[in-house]
Amino acid sequence: MGHRPASTALRGMLAAAVVVGSGAVGLLWDSLPAGTPTNRTVEITARSFAFDPAILRARVGDTLTLRFASLDVVHGFYLEGYDVDVTIEPLRREVEVRHPGGPEVELAEEVTLTLDRSGKYRYRCSKTCGAMHPFMLGELIVEPNRLLPASAGLSVGLLLAGVVLVVPGREEARDGRG
Amino acid sequence: MAAVEPGAKRSGVDLAAAIPPFGRLLRRRWFPQALALPLLALLVLFLATGWWGTPVGNRNGLVVFVWILWWFLLIAVLVPFGARAWCGVCPIPTVGEWLQRRTLFGVRAEDPRDHREGPGHRVGRNRYRGLGRRWPRRLANLWSQNLAFLGLATFSPVLLTSPLASAVAIGAMVLVATAVALVFRQRTFCRYLCPVGGFLGLYAMGSTLAVRSRNASVCADCREKSCLAGSERAWGCPWLEYPSRLERNNACGLCFECVSACPHENMSLFLRAPFSDRRLRGWDEAFKAFLMLGLALAYSVVYLGPRGELKSAARGLATGDWLGFLGFAGGLWILALLVVPGVFLGAARAGRRLAAAPVPLRDLALAGAAALVPFGLLVWIAFSVPLVLANGSYVVAAASDPFGRGWDLFGTSALGWTPVVPHWTPWIQAVLVLAGQAAGLRAGWLETLATVADRRRAIAAFAPTAGALGATALLFLALFVG
Numbered sequence: 001m002g003h004r005p006a007s008t009a010l011r012g013m014l015a016a017a018v019v020v021g022s023g024a025v026g027l028l029w030d031s032l033p034a035g036t037p038t039n040r041t042v043e044i045t046a047r048s049f050a051f052d053p054a055i056l057r058a059r060v061g062d063t064l065t066l067r068f069a070s071l072d073v074v075h076g077f078y079l080e081g082y083d084v085d086v087t088i089e090p091l092r093r094e095v096e097v098r099h100p101g102g103p104e105v106e107l108a109e110e111v112t113l114t115l116d117r118s119g120k121y122r123y124r125c126s127k128t129c130g131a132m133h134p135f136m137l138g139e140l141i142v143e144p145n146r147l148l149p150a151s152a153g154l155s156v157g158l159l160l161a162g163v164v165l166v167v168p169g170r171e172e173a174r175d176g177r178g
Numbered sequence: 179m180a181a182v183e184p185g186a187k188r189s190g191v192d193l194a195a196a197i198p199p200f201g202r203l204l205r206r207r208w209f210p211q212a213l214a215l216p217l218l219a220l221l222v223l224f225l226a227t228g229w230w231g232t233p234v235g236n237r238n239g240l241v242v243f244v245w246i247l248w249w250f251l252l253i254a255v256l257v258p259f260g261a262r263a264w265c266g267v268c269p270i271p272t273v274g275e276w277l278q279r280r281t282l283f284g285v286r287a288e289d290p291r292d293h294r295e296g297p298g299h300r301v302g303r304n305r306y307r308g309l310g311r312r313w314p315r316r317l318a319n320l321w322s323q324n325l326a327f328l329g330l331a332t333f334s335p336v337l338l339t340s341p342l343a344s345a346v347a348i349g350a351m352v353l354v355a356t357a358v359a360l361v362f363r364q365r366t367f368c369r370y371l372c373p374v375g376g377f378l379g380l381y382a383m384g385s386t387l388a389v390r391s392r393n394a395s396v397c398a399d400c401r402e403k404s405c406l407a408g409s410e411r412a413w414g415c416p417w418l419e420y421p422s423r424l425e426r427n428n429a430c431g432l433c434f435e436c437v438s439a440c441p442h443e444n445m446s447l448f449l450r451a452p453f454s455d456r457r458l459r460g461w462d463e464a465f466k467a468f469l470m471l472g473l474a475l476a477y478s479v480v481y482l483g484p485r486g487e488l489k490s491a492a493r494g495l496a497t498g499d500w501l502g503f504l505g506f507a508g509g510l511w512i513l514a515l516l517v518v519p520g521v522f523l524g525a526a527r528a529g530r531r532l533a534a535a536p537v538p539l540r541d542l543a544l545a546g547a548a549a550l551v552p553f554g555l556l557v558w559i560a561f562s563v564p565l566v567l568a569n570g571s572y573v574v575a576a577a578s579d580p581f582g583r584g585w586d587l588f589g590t591s592a593l594g595w596t597p598v599v600p601h602w603t604p605w606i607q608a609v610l611v612l613a614g615q616a617a618g619l620r621a622g623w624l625e626t627l628a629t630v631a632d633r634r635r636a637i638a639a640f641a642p643t644a645g646a647l648g649a650t651a652l653l654f655l656a657l658f659v660g
Contacts, residue, residue, distance in 0.1 A: 050486015081601030100596070120604050120659055122484075124568060126595055131339040132493055134236055134569050138484045141660075148660045151608040152652055155615055159648045162619050166637055 007169060015161035019154060026153020027146055037061035041110075044068050044138075046075035046088050048130045051123060051138035059143045060118040066111045068095050076126030079140065082113060085126050118142045188390055190450035194437070195392075204437045204447060207412070208283045210266045211433070215282075218269035221348070223580065228345025232582025238341040239580025242572045244348070245338050250566040252378075254559045258452065261385035262378050265431035270352050271368055274359025278306045279413070287410035301363060302407025302414040308360045313370055313418075320462035323376030324469055328514060330373050331473050332507045335480075335492035364416040369429060379428040380466045381555040383455035384617075388448050389421065389430050389437065396444040397422035405436035405445060412439035421445060426455040428463075453552045456621045458544045465515075467550035468522060471650070472514030474557045478657045480506070482564060521650075522546060525642035533638035535630050545629040546643035549622025553647060556614030557654055560607040567603055571596040607658035615651040619644055 037059065044066055045052040058064060068077060070090040077086040078100075087096040098105045125136035194201030203209050220243075228240035235241040256264050276282065286305040288296075299310035336343045351372070358367040368375050391397045405421040408414030412435045415421050419429050421436035422445070436445045458464050480488045494503030526543035529535075535542065571593060576582075578591035585591065626640040627633065 047486070049489045051484070054484035054486065078595075078597070080597070080603075119601075121601055122564075122603070124597070124600075128234060128236055131235060131496065132335070132489045134339075134565075134572075135481045135489055136486070137482075145660070147604055147608055148655065151612060151655050151659060154612050155648060155651045155655060158612065158616050158619060158651075159644055162623065162644060166623060166633070168633055 011165055015164045018161045018164055019157035022157025022160060023150050023154040026149040026151070026156075029149040029153070035059065037063065039063045039065070041065040041067065044077060045071060046077065046125065046136075047071040048073065048075075049125070049132040049136040051077070051125075051136070054138050056123075056138065056140045057143065058115055058140070060115055062115050062142075064113045064115065066113065067093075067109065068111075069093070073129050074127050075129050075136070077123055078126035079113075079123045080121045081117060081119070082121065084111060084113065086111060087127060115142045118144050119147060120145055188392060188394075188448060190388070190390075190448035192392060192446050193387075193449055194446040201446070204434045207285070207438065209434065210263075211283060213267040214269050214272045217267055218272050221269045221352075225345050225349055227580045227582075228341040228348075231341055231580065233341060234582060235339040235341060236569065236572045237576060237579070237582040239576045240341050240344050240348075241338070242576040243580075244344065246566060246569055247573045250562050250570075253381075253555075253562050257378060257381045257385060258555065258559075259386050261382040261387045261427045261432055262375075262430060263387070263432045265368055265375065265378060266433045268368075270348075270372070271355045271359065271365060273352065274356040274367065275365070275416070277356065278308050278359050278364065280307055285408070285410060285413055287408060290407070303404075303410075304408035304413050306364070309362070311362050313362050313366045317370060319370075319460060320376050320379075320466050322371055323373055324462065324466055326371065326373035327376055328469060328473075328511065331477075331514075332510055333495065334477075335489075335506070336496050339493070340496065364413075364418060365431060366418070368431060369417055376466055377470050380463060380470065380551060381558075382427040382430075384453040384552050384555050385427055386449055386452050387432075388424075388427055388450055388454070389432060389434070389445065390424055390448050391422045392444045392446050394422075396442050400442060400444075402441055404439040404441055408435075409439050409441070411441075412436070414439070426457065428455070453617050453621055456548045456551070456625050458547055458551075458625075460544070461540070464544050464547040465519060467547045467554055468519040469514045470554045470558065471550050472518040473510070474554065474561050475518070475650075475653070475657075476510050476513050478557075478561050478654065482561065483657065521646050522550070522643065525646040526639075528642040529626075529639040532641065533630065533635040535632075535635045535639050537630055537639075541629050542626065542639055545625035546622050546640065548625040549618035549643060549647050551618075552621055553614040553618030553651070556610045556617065560610035560614075560654070560658060563606050563610070564600065564603045568597045568600050569595075570598060604659040608655060611651055611654045611658065615647060618647050622647065 040062065042056060042064055046068065047070070068086060068088040070088040072090060074090070075088045077088060078084070083099050083101045085098045085100050093109055094107050096105055097108050097111055119142055121140045121142065123138045123140060125133055129136065194204055224240040224243060227238055231238045231240070252264055279286065287303050288300060288305055290303055296305060298305055298307035301310065330337065330347065337347055354371070355367040358371060400422065402409065404412065406414055415436055416433055417429050417431045424430055437447070458467070480492050491499065491502030492506045494500060494506065523543050526546045527539060529546070530537065530539055530542050572595070574590045575593045578588045579585040622643055623640050627636040630636040630639050
């Protein structure tokens with residue numbers, strides 16, 4: 001773009017530093033001290049093609065006790081990243097719990113999870129339940145979900161880095177290259 | 179790749195020269211058309227599974243192979259790394275093309291000075307069957323494809339989940355492609371009507387592969403123009419392009435006829451940096467970029483989001499929830515045709531005012547919309563990643579039992595739903611959105627600079643578009659990882 005090589009290299013480094021720095025600021029943004037971990041019981045109701053609650057928020061360290069009900073047909077509840085797959089039958093409190101990482105299947109009235117990983121995890125229906133079955137999902141957000149502020153910081157950093165890269169320096173402006 | 183001056187050699191890696199056996203393959207008459215034949219057989223099989231197979235979408239070969247496997251390979255692999263390579267082997271126009279040529283791999287060539295009349299019509303040095311009409315100039319743009327794709331997208335909740343609806347839609351495309359081939363010249367359907375071809379052309383601009391001339395001066399001195407007019411060795415460009423002057427990937431279907439045709443071996447396939455083509459040439463292309471971005475946004479909310487009521491509304495056409503369907507369809511059209519274009523045209527207008535640039539708004543808007551080519555492609559890949567990670571196992575099961583009739587051809591039909599690292603999805607999506615934003619900022623900036631010429635004015639002119647792109651990236655990040 002017409003810059004001198006040294007100036008271009010310097011700008012490149014500065015732009016990279018801006019992007020990394022913005023991402024780091026994003027990471028810090030959410031590193032507020034966590035509260036005391038809590039235990040909660042959540043009733044998850046499945047119907048074609050939605051879970052209620054559709055979005056479940058918790059903090060890392062919390063313990064969730066999940067109970068299930070289906071309002072229409074057989075549904076599944078597969079939680080990404082937590083190795084839990086539950087089969088929910090209508091009009092039945094007891095559910096079939098499977099851990100995809102292991103062979104055992106157990107019957108239970110509830111599933112207890114200690115949330116040891118932060119981030120966003122989708123829960124999906126794992127039993128074919130109708131036309132929109134592949135898209136039947138909900139979201140478990142375990143705070144601090146660092147990926148969001150970090151990636152948002154990187155996104156803002158890209159804009160700032162763009163400014164660093166394209167705004168002509170004093171010398172360039174004087175040389176008439178601005 | 180920028181335009182090449184006469185005498186200048188093209189940048190990028192000339193794959194035919196670097197890998198001579200590959201170069202010889204490119205000049206073979208049967209390549210790549212022969213690959214369309216097994217794909218045509220597969221298409222017939224999948225149409226049959228859609229028509230006669232199980233109505234359960236995620237157990238039906240058509241839905242699973244087309245909407246999960248093919249779609250992902252197309253958007254995430256073929257387009258970024260192979261441009262319109264799919265168009266070169268697509269089975270949909272195969273029957274129509276055969277009806278025009280009446281030969282699978284041969285060429286019908288004639289001396290243009292020979293005035294004897296034969297069956298069909300002559301274009302350049304090649305003779306074709308069919309009426310051979312020219313496509314109306316007024317329709318020689320992407321608007322028909324924009325509308326067709328928006329129409330398909332409106333009915334996507336039914337198409338993606340109903341094997342019968344998919345079979346009807348794809349079967350109709352084969353019929354229309356064949357009928358158009360009988361009336362109009364060569365690949366008119368692919369060029370101006372195929373709903374998929376429109377966005378393939380747009381996003382192929384970012385591909386790392388491109389068919390180009392090796393040396394512009396060789397083309398300038400060429401008398402035969404066989405790439406355009408055909409020869410006894412190859413058909414003239416079926417895509418109605420002048421291959422020696424190709425500077426963008428948009429309308430190149432990677433059929434390699436020009437590579438076979440050129441008597442000077444001056445056409446080749448180049449490996450190049452991603453997102454090398456940037457210039458959009460008209461409102462039809464800009465609206466294709468707006469439309470695709472709007473649809474990616476809407477699909478991410480409806481299909482990947484947790485709101486069941488949106489999914490029910492989207493499928494209202496099949497369940498009789500007409501109000502819900504109208505809401506979905508209306509929202510889709512307003513987002514794709516008004517909101518996204520409004521935001522980016524507004525940004526271009528604000529940039530023009532800020533920069534006090536003596537440049538037509540159209541030029542500035544097209545330069546800004548160039549940012550949406552890499553960004554749109556990468557957010558579409560981001561949208562498609564969870565579909566294949568979560569549901570890819572359906573492909574393995576359906577391979578053994580494509581009709582859902584209890585077969586077990588390869589011993590995989592009993593494979594249960596097995597998502598593959600689905601918890602990596604937000605990380606992969608975040609990387610893709612950010613890469614798209616970075617590539618989009620670069621493309622939009624370079625095009626704006628080329629349009630405005632003055633650097634300071636270009637900065638002011640592009641700033642609002644960069645802001646709009648950043649805001650859109652944040653929106654996608656909120657949807658994917660928030």
